[in-house]
Amino acid sequence: MLMSCKNLLKTAAVIILLSVSQLIIAQERVVSGRVTDSKDTSGVPGVTITAKGTKTGTATKNDGTFTLSVGSNVTTLVISSVGYATQEVSIGGKTSIEVSLVATGGNLNEVVVTGYGTARRKDLTGATATVREKDFNKGVYTSPDQLIQGKAAGVLVINNTGQPGGSSTIRIRGSSSIRSGNQPLFVVDGVPLSGGSARPGGSGADYGNDGGNPLAFINPTDIASMEILKDASATAIYGSRGANGVILISTKKGKSGVPTVDVSASVGVSNVLKKLEVLDPGEFRQALKDYSQTSGDYGGNVDAFDAITRSAFTQNYNVAVGGGNENARYRISAGYLNQQGVIENSRLNKLSTNITSSFKFLESKKLGLDINLLVTQSDEKIAPISAFVGFTGNLISQALQWNPTHPLIKPGTDSAWIDPAVGATTINPLATLNYFDDKAKVNTIIATITPSYQITKDLKYQFSYSINRQVGVRRGQLNKIINVTGIEGRGAAFINNQEQTNTQLTNTLNYNKQLSSKFNLNAVAGHEWLTFDTKGNGMNAQDFANVGLDYYDIMQYSTQTSRNIYSFANPTTELQSFFARAIVNYNDRFLVTGTIRADGSTRFGENNKYGYFPSLGVAWNISREDFLANANAVSNLKLRLGWGQTGNQEFPSGASLDRFGLGQQSISQTNYGNPDLKWETTTTANVGVDFSLFKDRLTGSVDYFNKKTTDVLFEQTIAQPAPSGKIWVNLDGEVVNTGVEIMITGNVMRSKDINWNLSTNVSFMDNTVNGLTGFYETGALRGQGFSNVFGQRVIAGQPLNVWYLGKFEGIDKTTGQSIYTGGDPSVNKFYVGSPNPKTLLGISTDFSYKKLTATINMNGAFGHYLFNNTAASVLGIGNLPNRNIAKSLIGVEPKEALSNAPAPSTRNLEKGNYLKMTNATISYRVGNVGKSIKNLNISLTGQNLFVITNYTGFDPEVNTDGANGGIPSFGIEYIPYPSARTIHLGITFSL
């Protein structure tokens, strides 16, 4: 309303002026207009408007408007600004123009969040990728890591399962640790997260084993940008937690101005992305005939997989109110997500709110106070899909194996048919759905208060205190009707609780001064104290009665002997750190960044309580040199060199001490102490070039990195006899990751109506383990006939988690049995490939025509191998005649014998190469509607639309847990929750 008043006044003034000037000064005229950002139509301040061929110019105001007096012979205005493509606009005959500027990559002046501070992009010496909201993956997501999938070179994001809110694997520049965590450190608005969550596990192997995504409490709609710090000169300031990279998340803050309300709503429907091919009833009957089976045909026709899946609906509503002025800004947001899973009965509900506020007090406005509060409640119904099940399988394997000729529903009833004829150990998937229940509720609160004081113009002191509290409860039950051994006739139920409290206390002193005309110093020094605290308890019991009540609400009914209770309180973990960073900028030409951090942790052994992590980065802005001053094609060319050391301290508290654990009426020693235990050290060297060519139409960067991890943490057997044989040591081995990352963004087409950007990032990576004595087995492969089977090894000279399996050569024509190289595949094994991708690829493009915009994001990984454990042990030919088999086994020569035993081998080791259409959006910018609704935008988004791959499993983006002895596995698919393809319709607008 005010705007239009202002505009009205301006236009009136211009008209008056023009008419006056027409009379008085015939040689001059006034041109006015508004310059906006093409992405969101917001006004762009500080844009230079020049009358072409003259020196006359002006700059746009805060709202993007401008007024310029030009000579009457001037026909063109040049509109330019750092970070945008320059435009020339003809003004022949016009007095008012609207210019829409297109942002290019490489906004040199943009302020980038760094560890414990901010810096201008042009001053960075480390390898950092920034992803802003407009570049996030489009659609509805449950956690922040999904927003940046495929968006940054060297960053691999895999959704481990298709479960809503399910966990993900994030690797920045490859895996560097054998035993301790490989996930990067996440920092949300300055609060470093612990990486864990208070979502309890289930009691028993039948309950969903996926631990959920610990970041799921963040509402992705509240995120403004994410900074990915990749090399040591950027991450060393996080010291012993920075070895796997750091991702800084900044949530949206209020903007100065009148209060605005941003509303977004979307509804969508999801379906299973891919159904595995098993026999349909006709093919099954044919297969029975081909193998001369007399039993197995029960006369019905069912599709069990369809029976357990559904079209799932998702709703996501967000509203945010923000506003304020220079001295008080606030933003309050609330979001509601109701995401059904494609597996019946599973869903995730999330209610979240984020309040950020920033105040300035005192007359001098030197005292600042930021208060943030984030509250989320998530409520899950978890599907009974676990990777740790025995030979009776989980819901997915039961559905895949179900005999398609046997009805699922007992005739004359509407309940699942538990028919012993199909076998006492065959479970009806509908029974699993109906007689199984698993619910988890997690509440999260993060409160942060940050007072700061601007001591002088250049020196600012800031104190930050935050508390992160998460409480989770999980209840589950298995009804006694189901024919699972040990449950049938008894039933089972559990209630598990967990709570997590983390606190943070940070003091920083920031100094930012132009020391002389050529030297600029940006320095920070600080102290931080973090504490982490987790405890929990649980109970489970059996022997209930079906009286119409949930078993977990009547735990007292159970038999005394079946009850188990437990409780635990992890040893407290505290981390105390001192850190400092200085960025020296010489004439915008040379930059030097040095950081140092000292970390002391309760986890480290007596003799190594403090670790020191230095880094040094140097950058040369070549484009500022004289020899490139006139090169119009090159607007920015920067060479970066960085070296630094970071650490990894993700091992359990108490690892360095002697410990005695308590069982039922017994105490035993569980751990041998190691006073020399320390963090893993990762030393990274990075060489990179940032460039911006052809007037910012082509920007990008190329990086080469070498990341070596030493003092690898390991839980080792100590020389027996010993307590459970484990001691934490730092091994002599090392893990080396090297690679090249290339990121290129191009503005392919740019004109008044059409704009087309294309951006791609590629990384080539190599991973090797060196110097390790002996080898360690991991990669547990499971299923009927597959117990105690490990398919991966950690051994010197090979990549981490290299596949170690027998080699399959084919089926013998006469016997129908498998032939393996060397005979018995259990004794003749070979190193047959790596599960770590060698190449990562991300492609993003957006194409806009007038008000219509299409955005497409794709990501892919290449050069790795996945083990299809589902095909190997769930759908083998031996299932006939009672169970279903994979379609690919029928109609091939030579014919496989029914008695051919499944054995882990390269038969099911498949290339994992894939290119996935992560999301595609078409949006239409309606603009302002009426007086109140502004920036109405309607969009249609498809997520996970298709995958180009030769992998025959559910989704090549998979990582089922096959850890052994604490060593994680990688690249196994074993009957996971299937991935979903989703179509959303969404609208956003502001009031």
Place this chain on the structure above:
Amino acid sequence: MKHNKILVSFFIVALVFFSCTKLDERFRSELQQGNTASVTAAQLLTSAYQSIQGTFQGNGNLISSAQVTSDETIVPTRAGDWDDNGLWRQLFLHSWNADHSYLSGAYSSLLGTQFAASNVLQFSPSPQQAAEARFLRALSMYWVLDGWDQVPYRENLTDYKILPKTLKGTAAADFIISELTAIMSTLPDGSPTSAYVANKDGARALLMRIYLNKGVYASRTAPTFNAADMNQVITLADQIINSNKYALNDNFFDAFAPDNDVKSKENIFTLLNTGTSARGTDAMRGFQYMVNHYNMNPGGWNGWSTLSNFYAKFEATDQRIGGYYNYAGALPNPGHNTNAGFLIGQQYDLTTGTALKARNPATAPLAFTPAVKIRETDPNTLEMAGIRAVKYVFDYGTTGDFKKNDYVMFRFADVLLMKAEAILRGGTGTAAGTYGNTALAIVNSIRAKRGATALASVDLNAMLDERGREMYWESSRRQDLIRFGKYLQAWQEKPADAGTKNLLFPIPSNQLAVNPNLTQNPGYN
């Protein structure tokens, strides 16, 4: 300016104040070394007993290393079932390598018991507690000696950097003998109803085993048996017999029943199972699960079988061959069908008495056949192949996974047989009890009790067979075959071993990597 200085100094003070944390971990649900004033020897002794139960009652690890490697048990690969990456085939065919997971697991868990037992000695145990702990330690060391020949022994339990020393062969045997002799007077007296507490008779039985096998520990390939050792065996046996506490059970299977701690007269040392998680493991039920077919009660894993040649050693009237056994906690079994011993032929539902069918093909009768192959591939017969064996009859009376049958480590019949064998191998026969003073007399007295006809004479081969018939599926067979020099020979479904390396199990490579005092056993790389 002034208040800038104040602010800076405030900051420094705050910094110093906050950096005064000592960074020590506080434990809340565990104890540190320093807080173990509340840990008692009794609690640690219970842990030591629990740990040895875990070693022996699971059908993986130790049991499989002692049984599946012999001619009394075969675990065939039935199409996809029990392939397990060849683990079972390797045990039966003697084709394992240094990283067989059950062999490594057995080694680790036995040494874990040694540690748990030694740990008791550090917490001021009473003399009896110390004796019990040392007995458990000696028992675990004996099994390591038997299987691997090299027994790591740790005296210092506080500094792990001091490596355990390695006792080998005869030196290890002598050490164990000295331990058992030293504690003999402080151990409690045993009785069949308190056999689950380490006792004098258990120590005597263990000493008998060691003396009997001493020649084997000196030389695995060509053992010799000296008379002094054999006489030691006889003397110890007589001490047990003359105490008059033990007698052969009227029903052979009473020693293994769920209430064997009440009604068996034979048990000398057992591992206690209470039927709850308070004491015992949930693995006792495994003995039934591993042989039962899916359609039996309880529905089992359809795996372990015996060889038809082994079954052929039994006479039809021999109680030990099995049959209908009624016990507290049994199913109604109206047809009085075989539920103990060897399960052969048609199987029945033990509640209703109806004949059972197989799973695949679902029309075939569930009848276990004597014929069995290491790799069963005929889909019509693979489920039913192989005679099954059950000694620890299933405890249907206890709900839940924990069953009450106590696991028998030493029993009276074993003592008698060892005495008989010692006499056969050169010891001097003595008369004790009513069992006779010659090997033949003792063997026949056992056979009479068991319903088998008397033998005319007994030589080493007959002795081995009798031990097989009495002690089948009690983890004794491998040791017996080695002692009698038959372990490397060919038998049904198994070719002869090439070389002699398989007389010993390989030391796991993860232990070799951390303990330079160990060297790999000869023949393994």
